[in-house]
């Protein structure tokens with residue numbers, strides 16, 4: 305496939321009077337060469353501003369002081385709700401699908417969501433929350449989570465959503481770091497039909513934490529909870545008396561909108577800080593162009609709200625664009641693979657945004673679960689969070705999308721606010737697993753180990769070299785750590801921590817986190833290359849490769865491999881997989897061990913926890929470190945047992 309030089313303008317722009325460029329590439333060039341006017345146009349087209357800016361951008365990415373739309377005033381919740389009331393008040397903003405498929409769903413029109421958010425914002429004001437205060441949300445995937453986020457935004461409080469699977473210790477560490485005055489939680493969450501005691505965990509987390517004055521509790525599970533008089537309040541009691549007349553605070557474009565912690569797998573969690581104006585422009589534009597939003601579309605992003613993907617592509621992007629968002633309460637149950645497609649059909653989802661993990665999990669169940677659904681509403685299929693191997697990409701494209709929907713493999717990070725590298729559905733010839741180009745305004749590059757920028761086709765560390773509106777501004781309360789973590793390794797650039805390959809057409813393929821490289825006998829391998837060779841066998845669903853120390857003390861390669869449901873796992877298959885690796889990457893890359901694994905440990909945001917796989921492979925299982933983000937801790941126990949039997 306070749307890259308066309310005159311790609312068309314993405315459809316989303318075709319109706320816009322402001323767009324004068326005639327091709328995507330030309331728009332991309334303009335976004336770099338005439339950056340101020342490009343972003344001013346987008347900001348005016350996509351959002352409502354109470355007051356316009358004095359300067360579009362100032363400071364710089366490398367200097368750690370980038371600022372966008374300075375002097376402007378806006379409100380994120382106003383842009384997600386009020387702005388749509390004039391023409392779209394009765395269209396659906398949010399559909400909530402409960403985990404229990406026999407229970408009733410909930411739908412909110414824009415008018416209804418607006419009303420709920422206004423009353424929640426009044427209620428927060430009523431209990432003393434002030435502009436700039438921090439509010440912690442520790443909630444299940446229920447509408448009140450979206451309502452609370454937008455209520456904070458409406459009244460100018462800074463929200464920090466903590467993933468509801470976090471332990472009390474992890475929750476406490478975060479609340480203490482950003483000094484929340486209010487925590488909003490639920491009595492219990494419901495997961496796989498069981499009740500998870502969120503309020504009880506909040507009680508433990510908040511013990512002797514002076515900053516927390518109020519704990520607001522949404523009823524979800526319905527079981528009794530311990531109650532601290534004077535501190536605890538029921539959400540519905542609070543709303544009952546709250547006025548629905550709640551003016552949207554006029555926030556500065558650079559006022560903080562939220563703090564979101566990146567998982568602390570290796571170090572103290574980082575409180576990534578995003579501000580209001582630039583983030584929202586970038587969220588809306590990437591959602592419109594990359595997830596191909598059109599008026600009336602239904603969009604389903606499967607991410608938890610506690611991750612950045614949930615923030616940008618379940619809440620701020622699609623609602624700023626006036627779309628309909630599907631929010632699913634449940635965990636994805638491998639035993640019910642058809643549920644995903646039933647939800648797509650039930651709500652006529654147009655854009656589905658999910659993770660390679662979910663795709664591989666469903667793919668491992670065979671194809672029969674696809675046969676009971678039609679999926680004809682789908683128009684674009686997105687993926688994020690991990691490298692997607694070619695087999696999973698092809699399955700998503702041909703089986704799920706029936707060869708009719710572009711697959712957008714989007715690369716970005718909590719820190720980048722929105723998608724940074726991706727194909728664009730309306731403008732691209734898309735190559736499986738290798739089609740990501742920098743989005744408008746993004747200047748991407750590769751550097752070698754000594755920090756030299758590489759030209760042309762190359763493999764290296766991925767860096768970003770100029771500011772874009774959605775970039776993080778700081779780490780909350782610790783600007784020095786921000787500079788140190790991201791801006792000092794390669795002066796002049798933001799260091800992403802990921803390794804990538806760039807082909808001759810300028811397409812990037814992320815090969816994984818820099819730490820996922822293995823050096824064997826002086827040869828450096830990307831684990832994803834070995835994994836791709838293994839998963840190219842049709843019988844394999846998923847593989848994760850880690851370095852380990854062999855019994856003879858030498859460095860070796862340990863491959864955890866999950867077969868598809870109908871695959872016979874025997875020595876012949878293990879040998880066949882080793883052959884595949886040898887043929888595509890040579891002898892050095894052949895794994896010493898192929899260990900069959902019924903499932904791989906991963907976070908609830910879908911990332912395989914390689915650190916843990918590495919520890920198990922090395923037999924170092926006494927202290928597995930922070931396991932609070934694991935989706936299912938039982939998986940780890942099963943693998944430890946297998947490793948012990950196998951060695």
Ligand code: WTA
Pocket residue numbers: 566611612613687688689690691692713714715716717718719800801802814815816817909
């Ligand atoms: C990885 C998620 C390969 C990468 C939005 C990145 C990916 C980290 C992709 C950020 C992709 C994300 N291909 N790897 N399409 N997307 N990653 O902060 O290592 O939860 O640095 O943000 O996920 O994870 P985070």
